[in-house]
Amino acid sequence: MSTSVIASLRRYVWQPSTIIVLALVLGFNVLVEFDWVQKSFPLIQKGQLGFHRILCWTMPRPLTAKWVRTVEITDQSHQVGGITDRNFLATLINNARKAPAEVIVLDFKFQAPAALSEGQDYSSRKSQDTALVDAIKNAADDGIPVIVPCWLEKLSWREWKRLPDFFNDSDFRLADSNGQCPLLRSTCKPHPADAPVEPTSGPGEVPPPPPACVRIGNINGPADARHIPLVSRTLGSRTGDTDPGAISLALAAATAHEDAINLCPRTSEKPIIANAIKHREFVVGSFIPATGFQTIAAENLFDGDLAAIQNCRGRIVLIGGKWRDDSGNAEPVDTHDTPVGPMAGMYIHANYIEALLDDRYQRIVPLPFGLAFDLLVGILLYIYFHEAANLSGKLKVLGVFLLPLLASYVIFANFNWYLDFILPLMLCFAHLIFELGRSYQKLRHLEGAAHSLGGSE
Secondary structure (H helix, E strand, O other): OHHHHHHHHHHHHOOHHHHHHHHHHHHHHHHOOOHHHHHHOHHHHHHHHHHHHHHHHOOOOOOOOOOEEEEEEOHHHOOOOOOOOHHHHHHHHHHHHHOOOOEEEEEOOOEOOOOOOOOOOOHHHHHHHHHHHHHHHHHHHOOOOEEEEEOEEEOOOOEEEEOOEOOOHHHOOEOOOOOOOOOOOOOOOOOOOOOOOOOOOOOOOOOOOOOOOEEEEEOOOOOOOOEEOOEOEEEOOOOOOOOHHHEEHHHHHHHHHHHHHOOOOOHHHOHHHHHHHHOOOOEEEOOOOHHHOEEEEHHHHHOOOHHHHHOOOOOEEEEEEOOEHHHHOOOEOOEEOOOOOOEEHHHHHHHHHHHHHOOOEEEEOOHHHHHHHHHHHHHHHHHHHHHOOOHHHHHHHHHHOOHHHHHHHHHHHHOOEEOHHHHHHHHHHHHHHHHHHHHHHHHHHHHHHHHHHHHHO
16 A cells, blocks of 8 residues: 555656645645745735635624724824824823723833833923823822833844833733732632732722733734734843833733722633743734724824713723824824734724734644645655546545635634635646636647548548
């Protein structure tokens, strides 16, 4: 039997065109792991996003935004020169705090100017900076966690360094480097040293919420929008082995929400997420269009409109930018391709938060398994295709081997595995369909030649 297998491999697989196609399939799976490939060849990413969109469309349950409400900083509320008025942001936070919002998330770059270090800013902005920092601290004092953004600079493939911000970390009462707030006593994992909490209100009275922590979350987006960032490996840490900014904005927001309502288990403790965090990997999430989120007009919230404030109540309020360059005359800033089309970065973060809280994410199958699967399926496809005796048999083989696509959906929807490596196999199918067409044309040519010879006789 081994002799026949080797003979089949030599006859059907060990052909220049077949080897080239299989090498392209395997090479594709390896190369797309690198960000520069996705950026250099946008058509590859569009194909992956399109395949992901099909998978999301066939999900057995509708995708809706349950937790996040967005506040868009549009052209009207954005200052000329590219710097958002921090007094404006402070007022938005103060008014969302009145609702009260459950969590407030900020999606902006708060980097210190290039010539300055951490905690420094131009003197013209000092009063704005103070107003914003005070608004964040006051919200936290009222029991509303605030997620403050930071930006990481990429040093190598998986290593990052946090850039300095206009604020100091010491300005806030921060969660620790693991995202845990020391002010909260979680009942998920009771500690024997925990003492009974003294009541702060009389019988029948609702106690005031305890003070909350401010959390730092990086707003760096992956090259592939399907990937939900969790924790990055940072160098040059400010607070020990892990900088608080290593945690993504989405994971920080999800953790803050779960802490606020004491939801167990925490997202970071669930096996898929915990394993991805351990290995500094992504998970893959599904997407909701930007129109699927309830938006609160920034101008209304700034003016203290009662309806706008009430819409913040009990929600994760994400404040972000959706303006255009050149005073509103150019293309929207911070727009990226996603499985549901171009989307502002703030809505990508909103999708990540929703996916984490709604358990709508899948683990990525390890690359070695994907390569072995594609190689095995590709070889079997070529062998069975060429051993088919007629056209009908060859078409049946192609039909049977399309089953991995169906399997990818079943596994995606029910077992939380994302089979990204299935898509490159389509190159094998395209190659065999081309060969089938060429054989058919050659057969027609031979039949025509035979008919001509027969007619001449």
